[in-house]
Structures are given as C-alpha cells and as structure tokens.
Amino acid sequence: MAFKGSPQFKHGQSPKIGVLVTNLGTPDAPTPKALRRYLKEFLSDPRVVEIPKPIWWLILNGIILNTRPKKSAHAYQSVWTERGSPLMFHTQDQAQALAARFAAEHGDKVEVAFAMRYGNPGISDGVQQLMDKGVDRLLVLPLYPQYCASTSASTLDKLSDDLRQRRWLPELRFISHYHDFGPYIEALAQSIEQHWQSHGRAEKLVLSFHGIPKRNLLLGDPYFCECHKTSRLLRERLGLGEDEVLTTFQSRFGKAEWLKPYTDATLKQLAKDGVKSVQLACPGFSADCLETIEEIGVENRGYFLEGGGERYEYIAALNASEPHIDALYQLLCTNMGDWLAKAPEARSIGAARAAALGA
Ligand SMILES: C=CC1=C(C)c2cc3[nH]c(cc4nc(cc5[nH]c(cc1n2)c(C)c5CCC(=O)O)C(CCC(=O)O)=C4C)c(C)c3C=C
Ligand SMILES: [Fe+2]
Numbered sequence: 001m002a003f004k005g006s007p008q009f010k011h012g013q014s015p016k017i018g019v020l021v022t023n024l025g026t027p028d029a030p031t032p033k034a035l036r037r038y039l040k041e042f043l044s045d046p047r048v049v050e051i052p053k054p055i056w057w058l059i060l061n062g063i064i065l066n067t068r069p070k071k072s073a074h075a076y077q078s079v080w081t082e083r084g085s086p087l088m089f090h091t092q093d094q095a096q097a098l099a100a101r102f103a104a105e106h107g108d109k110v111e112v113a114f115a116m117r118y119g120n121p122g123i124s125d126g127v128q129q130l131m132d133k134g135v136d137r138l139l140v141l142p143l144y145p146q147y148c149a150s151t152s153a154s155t156l157d158k159l160s161d162d163l164r165q166r167r168w169l170p171e172l173r174f175i176s177h178y179h180d181f182g183p184y185i186e187a188l189a190q191s192i193e194q195h196w197q198s199h200g201r202a203e204k205l206v207l208s209f210h211g212i213p214k215r216n217l218l219l220g221d222p223y224f225c226e227c228h229k230t231s232r233l234l235r236e237r238l239g240l241g242e243d244e245v246l247t248t249f250q251s252r253f254g255k256a257e258w259l260k261p262y263t264d265a266t267l268k269q270l271a272k273d274g275v276k277s278v279q280l281a282c283p284g285f286s287a288d289c290l291e292t293i294e295e296i297g298v299e300n301r302g303y304f305l306e307g308g309g310e311r312y313e314y315i316a317a318l319n320a321s322e323p324h325i326d327a328l329y330q331l332l333c334t335n336m337g338d339w340l341a342k343a344p345e346a347r348s349i350g351a352a353r354a355a356a357l358g359a
C-alpha cells in the first residue's frame with residue numbers, strides 16, 4: 001500500500017501546531033436523500049449502535065433507512081437556515097473565532113481547522129488541510145464536554161483511520177473530555193446568569209443532556225457520571241439548591257432503556273405537579289443543533305405547556321459566544337503545554353563550541 005506523503009515539507013521549517021476542532025456532523029441538506037446518506041454513515045458506526053452486525057444490518061437497511069430519513073428531513077427543514085444546518089455554521093464560527101484568537105496571541109504558530117465525524121467536511125479533510133499548512137503537531141478537540149464512547153472514542157477511531165494511511169505522522173494530542181474544566185463551567189454559568197438578567201428566574205432549572213443506552217453505563221462508560229459532575233459544578237457555581245436543578249436525558253433512539261430521567265417525561269411530570277415555570281439548558285451540546293432547537297425548543301415546550309405549565313424558556317447553547325471561545329482557547333492552550341513554550345535558541349555548533357571554550 002502507498003502511504004500519503006508530505007511533499008510540501010521544507011527542511012528547516014519551524015514547528016507548527018494544528019488544532020482540529022470536531023463535532024458530530026449533520027446532513028448536507030434537509031432532504032430524505034441527504035438524510036439517508038448521513039444516517040447510514042452515523043448508524044453504521046459500531047461505537048453508536050452496539051448490536052451484533054448482521055442483526056443490525058437487517059434492521060438498519062430493512063426498516064430504519066426506509067422510514068427515518070423522511071421523518072428526520074422534515075425535522076431538519078424546521079431548523080435549516082440560510083447558512084445551512086445550525087450545527088455546521090456554529091462549528092464554523094467557533095473554529096474561525098479560535099483561529100482569530102490564536103493569530104492575535106501567537107502569530108502564525110497555530111493553525112485551526114474544523115471537521116465533522118460524519119458527513120462533510122470529514123476528519124480526513126480537516127487533517128489534510130492542516131498538514132498542507134505544514135503542521136507537525138496536532139491537537140484534536142472533539143466538542144463533546146462529557147466523554148462518551150459513541151462520540152469521543154468514535155472521533156479518535158476515525159482520526160486513526162486517517163493517520164494509518166499517512167507516512168509522516170504529526171505529534172498527537174487528543175482532548176477526551178472537559179466536563180469539569182473551570183472556564184467551561186464559568187461560561188455556562190455566565191450564559192444562565194445573563195438569561196436571568198433579562199428574563200428573571202424560573203422555579204426549576206432543567207439541565208438536559210443527550211442520552212445513551214443505559215447498557216453503555218453498566219458496561220463502564222463514564223458519560224452519565226460526567227454529565228452529573230457538570231451539573232453539580234454548575235449548580236454550585238450558580239448558588240442553587242439541589243431541589244432547584246434537575247439533570248435529565250433527551251434524544252432517545254430505539255426501543256431499549258436509555259439514561260433516566262428522560263427530559264420529556266420529566267417536563268410532563270413537572271407540569272402535572274403544578275410547576276409553572278422552567279428554564280432549560282443543554283450543557284452537553286457545545287452548539288445548537290436539531291436536538292436543542294427542535295427537541296428542546298419546540299417539542300418539549302409543547303409537553304410542558306399542554307400539561308399546564310405557563311413559562312418555558314430555552315437558554316441557547318454556548319455556540320461562538322465570547323466566554324465559550326475564551327474557555328476553549330484556555331482548554332487548548334492548557335493541552336498544548338510545552339508546544340507553546342518558546343523553543344531554546346538554536347546556536348550554530350561553532351558558537352556553541354566557542355562558548356564552551358570560554359571564547
Ligand atoms: C452530545 C453528545 C451526543 C451523544 C452522546 C449522542 C449519542 C447518540 N446519538 C444517537 C442517535 C442520533 N443522534 C442524532 C443527532 C445528534 N446527536 C448529537 C449528539 C450526541 N449524540 C447531536 C449534536 C445531534 C444533532 C446533529 C445535527 O445535525 O443537528 C441523530 C440524527 C437526528 C435524527 O434523525 O433524529 C440520531 C439518529 C445515538 C444512537 C447515540 C448513542 C448511542
Ligand atoms: Fe445523537
């Protein structure tokens with residue numbers, strides 16, 4: 001097999017750091033055809049659906065890919081914008097803002113690119129873009145604050161698929177999670193406080209995270225615990241009592257039991273219990289997307305208001321807000337560590353020898 005080379009490499013070039021910011025990915029268009037392609041890639045990933053391959057192949061190709069693309073296309077149409085899918089343009093904006101921050105503080109030492117685990121631009125496109133700019137140190141930041149095998153590990157799988165085809169590998173660092181990183185908690189807290197300043201408080205703050213099958217937790221995935229730690233740190237920072245904050249799980253897929261309590265069932269129950277006002281935030285989503293805008297912003301609002309609730313507010317994801325970019329910048333710098341430090345001055349052998357001889 002022929003490995004991909006780095007023909008643009010020039011001897012003597014100074015070390016360059018590449019930052020690859022990634023997210024899940026989104027369909028190219030809100031159409032059944034584009035959804036079919038996207039869902040096929042996404043749901044064929046063994047990190048996402050852990051059912052024996054032949055059985056899952058039959059269910060996926062026989063049922064899901066014949067029904068879900070049409071239904072999901074309809075949902076995506078309701079959130080699609082002039083700039084395309086929200087997940088895409090928020091990720092673009094985040095990468096652009098980070099690039100501007102690194103350029104301002106470190107000149108041309110750091111290059112930033114973004115990529116998606118599924119769909120376009122793919123992880124390989126992002127890596128290639130950085131390698132073409134002479135990057136020899138690569139720091140990968142999947143924008144999932146809480147580690148989960150089906151998201152974080154899957155990103156590393158895809159990155160490895162690319163790297164195993166290359167001749168000259170960059171030095172590599174990978175940020176597996178940042179669920180308890182101070183500046184991230186601070187950015188979340190500030191976005192909630194900002195919301196309170198203009199809308200006042202509600203009886204309950206519901207922190208809704210994307211769910212995963214309960215079986216994954218029992219098999220040792222730390223995701224559930226990391227979601228709860230984020231919630232606790234955020235609640236403490238906001239000075240709220242345990243009874244004022246609920247941690248729930250949304251976006252159930254399939255028939256198996258997922259992490260509980262479910263967001264939709266919780267909101268129905270709160271309304272039934274006479275709670276009149278709730279505020280929702282989704283700390284596990286670094287960018288607004290179908291799952292926040294439609295599922296939390298529209299679908300769950302309906303459950304709460306139809307059940308007798310009166311005030312329902314969704315607090316937007318951190319997206320490319322200044323505190324979020326600052327948090328991500330600090331996270332990246334912390335993980336670059338010695339890469340960012342100034343390398344010792346290179347001296348010619350002659351000068352070094354003269355110095356050693358005391359000349
Ligand atoms: C934030 C972390 C996420 C985890 C954990 C996660 C697990 C997970 N997801 C599915 C199935 C689907 N997820 C879908 C959309 C979607 N999921 C995440 C994030 C996580 N998923 C995001 C950001 C999005 C939105 C993407 C966008 O384009 O806006 C979808 C597609 C939409 C639909 O058809 O409903 C599916 C399917 C599983 C099975 C899973 C864990 C095992
Ligand atoms: Fe998902």
Ligand SMILES: [Fe+2]
Binds near residue numbers: 251252290291295
């Ligand atoms: Fe959903």
